[in-house]
Amino acid sequence: MRVLVTGAASGLGAALVRALVARGDEVLATDLDAPAGGLRLDIRSDDDWTTALAWVQEHWGGLDLLVNNAGVAGGGRIERTSMEDWAWITEINLFGVVRGTRAFVPMLKAQGSGRIVNVASLAGLVHPPGMGSYNAVKAAVVAFSETAGHELAPYGVGVSVVCPSYFRTNLMTTMRGEDADVAAKIAAMVDESPLTADDIAAAVLAGVDAGDDVIVPDQPARDAVALKHADRTSYDTLMRQTAARMKEREQ
Numbered sequence: 694m695r696v697l698v699t700g701a702a703s704g705l706g707a708a709l710v711r712a713l714v715a716r717g718d719e720v721l722a723t724d725l726d727a728p729a730g731g732l733r734l735d736i737r738s739d740d741d742w743t744t745a746l747a748w749v750q751e752h753w754g755g756l757d758l759l760v761n762n763a764g765v766a767g768g769g770r771i772e773r774t775s776m777e778d779w780a781w782i783t784e785i786n787l788f789g790v791v792r793g794t795r796a797f798v799p800m801l802k803a804q805g806s807g808r809i810v811n812v813a814s815l816a817g818l819v820h821p822p823g824m825g826s827y828n829a830v831k832a833a834v835v836a837f838s839e840t841a842g843h844e845l846a847p848y849g850v851g852v853s854v855v856c857p858s859y860f861r862t863n864l865m866t867t868m869r870g871e872d873a874d875v876a877a878k879i880a881a882m883v884d885e886s887p888l889t890a891d892d893i894a895a896a897v898l899a900g901v902d903a904g905d906d907v908i909v910p911d912q913p914a915r916d917a918v919a920l921k922h923a924d925r926t927s928y929d930t931l932m933r934q935t936a937a938r939m940k941e942r943e944q
Contacts, residue, residue, distance in 0.1 A: 694718045695753045697745065699736055699793060700763030702728045704862040705812065708894035709760060716898075721748065724763070736763045736789030742796040749797075755804050758901070759797050761790040762812040765867035768824040768879065770939070773871050779826050781869060786830040787837070794841060801850045808851040810901055811838045815858040815914040819921055819928075822936040823875040831856075835907075842906055854907055855897050858914035860888035874942055888913075 696713050700706035701722035710728075713720045722731035723745060732748060734741045749756050767782040768774070790811050801807040816824060817831035838854035845852060859879075888911055896910030909915050921928045 694757040695721075695749070695755065696758040696760065697721045697723065697749060697756060697797075698760040698762055699723050699734060699789070701731060702726055705857075705860075705890045705893055705897075706760075706762045708890035709762065709897065712891070712894045712898055718758075719753070721745070721752075734763075736761075736793060737784055739792060739796075742792050746796050746800065750800070756797060756800060756807055758808050758810065759793060759801075760810045760812070761793045762810075763789055764812065765869065766827065766879070767869050768827040769870040769875050770823050771825055773875075774826050775871065778870050782826050783830050786827075787833050790834050791837065794837075798841075798845065798850075801845070802848045805849040807849075808853060808901065808904075809838075809841065809845075810853045810855060810897070810908075812855045812897075813838070815856050815909070815917060817854070818856050818909075818914075819917045821932055823878075823939055826870075839906070851904060851906070853901055853905055855900070855910060856907065856914060856918075857893045857896075857910050858888075858917065859886045860890060860893050860911070861886050862890050874939070 696718050698706050698709050698713070698720060701710050702724035706724070710720050710722045722728040723734035724731065725733065725735055727733040732745060734745050736742070764786045765782060767778060769778070794809055794811070797809070801809070811834050813834040814827070814831040816828045817835040820828040820832070835854050835856065838852050842852035893910050897908055900908030900910065909918060
Protein backbone atom coordinates (compact mmCIF):
# COMPACT_ATOMS: atom_id res chain seq x y z
CA MET A 694 0.00 0.00 0.00
CA ARG A 695 0.91 3.64 -0.45
CA VAL A 696 0.42 5.30 2.94
CA LEU A 697 0.71 8.83 4.32
CA VAL A 698 0.98 9.13 8.12
CA THR A 699 0.81 12.43 10.01
CA GLY A 700 2.47 12.92 13.38
CA ALA A 701 4.94 10.24 12.33
CA ALA A 702 8.02 11.42 14.22
CA SER A 703 7.07 9.83 17.55
CA GLY A 704 4.45 7.93 19.52
CA LEU A 705 1.72 6.07 17.69
CA GLY A 706 2.63 7.68 14.38
CA ALA A 707 6.18 6.35 14.53
CA ALA A 708 4.90 2.93 15.62
CA LEU A 709 2.51 2.84 12.67
CA VAL A 710 5.31 3.76 10.28
CA ARG A 711 7.50 0.96 11.67
CA ALA A 712 4.72 -1.59 11.35
CA LEU A 713 3.77 -0.49 7.83
CA VAL A 714 7.36 -0.50 6.58
CA ALA A 715 7.98 -3.91 8.19
CA ARG A 716 5.21 -5.44 6.13
CA GLY A 717 6.41 -3.86 2.90
CA ASP A 718 4.18 -0.83 2.50
CA GLU A 719 5.42 2.43 0.98
CA VAL A 720 5.14 5.15 3.62
CA LEU A 721 5.37 8.91 3.52
CA ALA A 722 6.10 9.91 7.12
CA THR A 723 5.14 13.50 7.92
CA ASP A 724 5.44 15.74 10.96
CA LEU A 725 6.19 19.31 12.02
CA ASP A 726 9.86 18.33 11.93
CA ALA A 727 10.21 16.15 8.86
CA PRO A 728 11.23 12.59 9.80
CA ALA A 729 14.19 11.07 7.97
CA GLY A 730 13.13 10.54 4.38
CA GLY A 731 9.78 12.14 5.13
CA LEU A 732 8.04 15.45 4.65
CA ARG A 733 7.35 18.45 6.86
CA LEU A 734 3.62 18.81 7.38
CA ASP A 735 1.89 21.17 9.77
CA ILE A 736 -1.65 19.81 9.80
CA ARG A 737 -2.94 23.33 10.53
CA SER A 738 -1.62 24.59 7.19
CA ASP A 739 -3.63 24.28 3.99
CA ASP A 740 -0.44 25.04 2.06
CA ASP A 741 1.38 22.12 3.70
CA TRP A 742 -1.50 19.79 2.84
CA THR A 743 -1.33 21.01 -0.77
CA THR A 744 2.39 20.22 -0.78
CA ALA A 745 1.76 16.72 0.62
CA LEU A 746 -0.90 16.06 -2.01
CA ALA A 747 1.45 17.23 -4.77
CA TRP A 748 4.19 14.90 -3.45
CA VAL A 749 1.83 11.94 -3.51
CA GLN A 750 0.63 12.77 -7.01
CA GLU A 751 4.18 13.14 -8.31
CA HIS A 752 5.76 10.11 -6.68
CA TRP A 753 2.89 7.62 -6.41
CA GLY A 754 0.07 8.83 -8.60
CA GLY A 755 -2.43 7.88 -5.91
CA LEU A 756 -2.88 6.93 -2.26
CA ASP A 757 -4.24 3.81 -0.60
CA LEU A 758 -4.26 4.90 3.04
CA LEU A 759 -4.29 8.31 4.71
CA VAL A 760 -3.64 8.16 8.46
CA ASN A 761 -4.64 11.37 10.24
CA ASN A 762 -2.76 10.62 13.43
CA ALA A 763 -1.17 13.91 14.56
CA GLY A 764 -2.68 15.41 17.70
CA VAL A 765 -2.04 17.03 21.06
CA ALA A 766 -3.14 16.54 24.66
CA GLY A 767 -5.29 18.97 26.56
CA GLY A 768 -8.04 19.22 29.11
CA GLY A 769 -8.97 20.59 32.48
CA ARG A 770 -12.11 21.43 34.37
CA ILE A 771 -14.60 23.71 32.66
CA GLU A 772 -13.68 26.95 34.40
CA ARG A 773 -9.94 26.18 34.20
CA THR A 774 -9.79 25.73 30.44
CA SER A 775 -9.34 28.98 28.56
CA MET A 776 -11.00 29.73 25.27
CA GLU A 777 -7.51 30.04 23.80
CA ASP A 778 -6.83 26.44 24.81
CA TRP A 779 -10.17 25.37 23.34
CA ALA A 780 -9.25 27.02 20.05
CA TRP A 781 -5.75 25.48 20.07
CA ILE A 782 -6.88 21.90 20.61
CA THR A 783 -9.76 22.23 18.15
CA GLU A 784 -7.49 23.63 15.44
CA ILE A 785 -5.11 20.67 15.75
CA ASN A 786 -7.15 17.65 16.82
CA LEU A 787 -10.29 18.34 14.81
CA PHE A 788 -9.50 20.76 12.01
CA GLY A 789 -6.22 18.96 11.28
CA VAL A 790 -8.24 15.82 10.52
CA VAL A 791 -10.75 17.80 8.46
CA ARG A 792 -8.03 19.53 6.43
CA GLY A 793 -6.26 16.27 5.65
CA THR A 794 -9.47 14.56 4.65
CA ARG A 795 -10.56 17.46 2.43
CA ALA A 796 -7.15 17.56 0.75
CA PHE A 797 -7.20 13.92 -0.33
CA VAL A 798 -10.90 13.19 -0.89
CA PRO A 799 -10.88 14.34 -4.56
CA MET A 800 -7.98 11.98 -5.33
CA LEU A 801 -9.59 9.08 -3.50
CA LYS A 802 -12.94 9.65 -5.19
CA ALA A 803 -11.29 9.82 -8.62
CA GLN A 804 -9.40 6.58 -8.13
CA GLY A 805 -12.45 4.85 -6.61
CA SER A 806 -10.54 3.26 -3.76
CA GLY A 807 -8.59 3.92 -0.58
CA ARG A 808 -9.18 4.38 3.11
CA ILE A 809 -8.86 7.25 5.57
CA VAL A 810 -7.95 6.42 9.17
CA ASN A 811 -8.61 9.12 11.74
CA VAL A 812 -7.04 8.66 15.17
CA ALA A 813 -9.45 9.81 17.85
CA SER A 814 -9.41 8.38 21.37
CA LEU A 815 -11.49 6.46 23.86
CA ALA A 816 -12.33 10.02 24.98
CA GLY A 817 -14.39 10.27 21.80
CA LEU A 818 -16.70 7.53 23.07
CA VAL A 819 -16.41 7.77 26.87
CA HIS A 820 -16.35 11.21 28.48
CA PRO A 821 -14.73 11.47 31.93
CA PRO A 822 -14.84 14.68 33.96
CA GLY A 823 -11.98 17.15 33.73
CA MET A 824 -11.39 16.57 30.02
CA GLY A 825 -14.09 18.64 28.37
CA SER A 826 -12.07 20.08 25.50
CA TYR A 827 -10.27 16.82 24.69
CA ASN A 828 -13.47 14.78 24.95
CA ALA A 829 -15.33 17.23 22.72
CA VAL A 830 -12.81 17.34 19.89
CA LYS A 831 -12.27 13.58 19.91
CA ALA A 832 -16.04 12.98 19.88
CA ALA A 833 -16.19 15.35 16.93
CA VAL A 834 -13.54 13.29 15.13
CA VAL A 835 -15.67 10.19 15.70
CA ALA A 836 -18.76 11.95 14.32
CA PHE A 837 -16.88 13.39 11.36
CA SER A 838 -15.40 9.99 10.54
CA GLU A 839 -18.80 8.31 10.57
CA THR A 840 -20.22 11.04 8.34
CA ALA A 841 -17.29 10.79 5.93
CA GLY A 842 -17.64 7.01 5.86
CA HIS A 843 -21.25 7.24 4.75
CA GLU A 844 -20.48 9.97 2.23
CA LEU A 845 -17.50 8.26 0.64
CA ALA A 846 -18.79 4.67 0.57
CA PRO A 847 -20.48 5.10 -2.84
CA TYR A 848 -17.06 5.99 -4.26
CA GLY A 849 -15.38 2.86 -2.91
CA VAL A 850 -13.54 4.79 -0.17
CA GLY A 851 -13.62 3.60 3.44
CA VAL A 852 -13.14 5.56 6.65
CA SER A 853 -12.03 4.21 10.02
CA VAL A 854 -11.78 5.96 13.37
CA VAL A 855 -9.41 4.71 16.07
CA CYS A 856 -10.36 5.01 19.76
CA PRO A 857 -7.60 3.71 22.07
CA SER A 858 -7.44 4.13 25.83
CA TYR A 859 -4.26 5.25 27.63
CA PHE A 860 -1.00 3.83 26.31
CA ARG A 861 2.62 4.77 26.87
CA THR A 862 3.62 7.55 24.53
CA ASN A 863 5.10 11.05 24.57
CA LEU A 864 1.71 12.71 23.99
CA MET A 865 1.82 14.38 27.39
CA THR A 866 4.73 16.54 26.26
CA THR A 867 2.13 18.46 24.24
CA MET A 868 -0.25 18.88 27.19
CA ARG A 869 -1.52 22.41 27.59
CA GLY A 870 -3.82 23.93 30.19
CA GLU A 871 -4.03 25.47 33.63
CA ASP A 872 -5.48 22.48 35.52
CA ALA A 873 -2.33 20.88 36.94
CA ASP A 874 -4.26 18.32 38.98
CA VAL A 875 -6.02 16.89 35.95
CA ALA A 876 -2.79 16.92 33.92
CA ALA A 877 -0.99 14.97 36.64
CA LYS A 878 -3.72 12.32 36.78
CA ILE A 879 -3.72 11.87 33.00
CA ALA A 880 0.08 11.66 32.94
CA ALA A 881 0.01 8.97 35.63
CA MET A 882 -2.48 6.88 33.65
CA VAL A 883 -0.32 7.18 30.53
CA ASP A 884 2.88 6.26 32.39
CA GLU A 885 1.29 3.32 34.22
CA SER A 886 -0.41 1.77 31.20
CA PRO A 887 0.82 -1.70 30.24
CA LEU A 888 0.15 -0.85 26.58
CA THR A 889 2.76 0.50 24.18
CA ALA A 890 2.40 2.44 20.96
CA ASP A 891 3.50 -0.70 19.10
CA ASP A 892 0.66 -2.67 20.70
CA ILE A 893 -1.87 -0.10 19.54
CA ALA A 894 -0.33 0.17 16.07
CA ALA A 895 -0.60 -3.60 15.52
CA ALA A 896 -4.27 -3.56 16.54
CA VAL A 897 -4.97 -0.53 14.35
CA LEU A 898 -3.54 -2.20 11.25
CA ALA A 899 -5.49 -5.37 11.99
CA GLY A 900 -8.66 -3.28 12.15
CA VAL A 901 -7.78 -1.46 8.94
CA ASP A 902 -7.12 -4.75 7.14
CA ALA A 903 -10.49 -6.03 8.37
CA GLY A 904 -12.22 -2.89 7.08
CA ASP A 905 -13.53 -1.91 10.52
CA ASP A 906 -15.21 1.48 10.67
CA VAL A 907 -14.63 1.91 14.43
CA ILE A 908 -11.40 0.44 15.79
CA VAL A 909 -11.26 0.12 19.58
CA PRO A 910 -7.81 -1.43 19.76
CA ASP A 911 -7.35 -2.44 23.39
CA GLN A 912 -9.29 -4.32 26.05
CA PRO A 913 -9.53 -1.47 28.61
CA ALA A 914 -11.12 0.71 25.95
CA ARG A 915 -13.52 -2.03 24.90
CA ASP A 916 -14.49 -2.63 28.54
CA ALA A 917 -15.22 1.07 29.10
CA VAL A 918 -17.38 1.31 25.99
CA ALA A 919 -19.24 -1.87 26.92
CA LEU A 920 -19.97 -0.55 30.42
CA LYS A 921 -21.37 2.70 29.06
CA HIS A 922 -23.69 0.91 26.67
CA ALA A 923 -24.70 -2.00 28.89
CA ASP A 924 -25.07 -0.30 32.27
CA ARG A 925 -25.39 3.46 31.97
CA THR A 926 -26.25 3.81 35.67
CA SER A 927 -22.99 2.18 36.76
CA TYR A 928 -21.06 4.19 34.18
CA ASP A 929 -22.52 7.48 35.41
CA THR A 930 -21.85 6.51 39.02
CA LEU A 931 -18.21 5.77 38.22
CA MET A 932 -17.74 9.07 36.39
CA ARG A 933 -19.38 11.09 39.18
CA GLN A 934 -17.23 9.36 41.78
CA THR A 935 -14.24 10.55 39.78
CA ALA A 936 -15.65 14.08 39.78
CA ALA A 937 -16.26 13.90 43.54
CA ARG A 938 -12.62 12.97 44.14
CA MET A 939 -11.59 15.95 42.04
CA LYS A 940 -13.74 18.16 44.22
CA GLU A 941 -12.18 16.71 47.40
CA ARG A 942 -8.70 17.61 46.18
CA GLU A 943 -9.78 21.24 45.83
CA GLN A 944 -10.51 21.48 49.57
